[in-house]
Amino acid sequence: MLPTIAWRGRSVLMIDQRKLPGQETYVRCRTYIQVAQAIEKMVIRGAPAIGIAAAYGLVLGVMSLSADTGRSIDRDFERIYVRLERTRPTARNLFWALERMRAAFERNRGQGLRGLRAALLEEAKAIELEDAETNKAIGRHGRALIRDGMTVLTHCNAGALATAAYGTALGIIRAAVEEGKTVRVFADETRPFLQGARLTVWELDKDGIPVVLITDGMAGWFMRRGEVDAVLVGADRIAANGDTANKIGTYALAVLAKENGVPFYVAAPTNTIDFALADGGGIPIEERNPDEVREIGGRLVTLPYAEVRNPAFDVTPAAYITAIVTERGIHRPPYETSLKSPD
Numbered sequence: 001m002l003p004t005i006a007w008r009g010r011s012v013l014m015i016d017q018r019k020l021p022g023q024e025t026y027v028r029c030r031t032y033i034q035v036a037q038a039i040e041k042m043v044i045r046g047a048p049a050i051g052i053a054a055a056y057g058l059v060l061g062v063m064s065l066s067a068d069t070g071r072s073i074d075r076d077f078e079r080i081y082v083r084l085e086r087t088r089p090t091a092r093n094l095f096w097a098l099e100r101m102r103a104a105f106e107r108n109r110g111q112g113l114r115g116l117r118a119a120l121l122e123e124a125k126a127i128e129l130e131d132a133e134t135n136k137a138i139g140r141h142g143r144a145l146i147r148d149g150m151t152v153l154t155h156c157n158a159g160a161l162a163t164a165a166y167g168t169a170l171g172i173i174r175a176a177v178e179e180g181k182t183v184r185v186f187a188d189e190t191r192p193f194l195q196g197a198r199l200t201v202w203e204l205d206k207d208g209i210p211v212v213l214i215t216d217g218m219a220g221w222f223m224r225r226g227e228v229d230a231v232l233v234g235a236d237r238i239a240a241n242g243d244t245a246n247k248i249g250t251y252a253l254a255v256l257a258k259e260n261g262v263p264f265y266v267a268a269p270t271n272t273i274d275f276a277l278a279d280g281g282g283i284p285i286e287e288r289n290p291d292e293v294r295e296i297g298g299r300l301v302t303l304p305y306a307e308v309r310n311p312a313f314d315v316t317p318a319a320y321i322t323a324i325v326t327e328r329g330i331h332r333p334p335y336e337t338s339l340k341s342p343d
């Protein structure tokens with residue numbers, strides 16, 4: 001399997017996540033506009049993966065500039081930056097990656113266009129590489145939370161497909177399995193985009209990790225029956241107090257977990273943490289096209305004009321979160337202090 005995203009000779013290749021698991025096809029983006037559209041249309045999705053895509057998008061944008069336009073490169077850079085920044089509002093990783101690329105731009109602007117392009121490409125590749133290493137570290141820390149024989153419920157897809165490789169929540173499961181533990185996964189289907197049914201099941205099945213697909217509404221019942229030992233999810237943005245934005249439906253899972261005495265864990269790289277936000281109240285929540293709810297697999301399941309709401313994320317208050325795992329370790333409440341330094 002090719003990675004989720006890869007730089008291939010002046011273009012970015014991405015596995016088309018809209019088509020999985022039915023078709024394993026790849027989309028090649030040659031311009032920053034194509035990258036921006038790929039992020040918006042969910043060809044690529046998942047907080048770390050869209051950060052990496054945006055970084056490569058900036059490289060493509062700068063590669064398309066020519067030195068003899070007479071215009072200031074700063075204005076062009078800004079135009080490319082803003083287009084990529086406006087793709088999806090919730091995941092902190094997207095803005096983090098773009099900010100890091102801007103810092104590389106500032107450091108290397110004196111080098112001429114050729115040197116600048118090379119420096120930006122190097123930075124984007126570093127972001128991708130570091131993400132894969134970060135996920136391995138999240139796995140090494142987080143596997144301590146997983147006991148042999150556990151059934152872990154996850155929501156959406158926080159796996160290799162959502163990152164450079166290995167995954168965050170699924171990275172912890174992979175790490176537990178790699179050290180010889182038996183782990184069974186319950187995957188919520190994750191309406192409306194079905195990341196759980198289409199992506200998590202596909203990914204875990206490829207690795208031979210036992211996975212059971214359930215609809216979102218079944219999770220509470222399985223918790224009540226004692227069939228879920230832990231809930232483990234990824235994150236799109238974590239506020240300084242630990243409040244966590246993740247795929248819509250995560251909040252309900254956290255409440256159900258607390259009600260049923262099931263630990264609720266979040267896994268994410270530290271670049272998902274937004275220390276500028278004191279709590280989750282300020283996290284921008286993306287509202288997507290209502291047709292995603294009106295249709296399943298392109299087939300209408302309601303009246304074509306049915307009124308719909310389609311927030312893509314929700315915010316789980318820190319009080320429901322047992323621990324947050326990052327590449328730095330396991331962080332426990334109170335998160336205001338522990339997110340700055342783990343246990």
Ligand code: MRU
Nearest residue numbers: 045046047156158162234235247
């Ligand atoms: O809308 P998506 O598919 O981009 O949402 C993805 C999620 O909510 C993931 O759980 C999150 O980005 C973490 S991925 C490691």
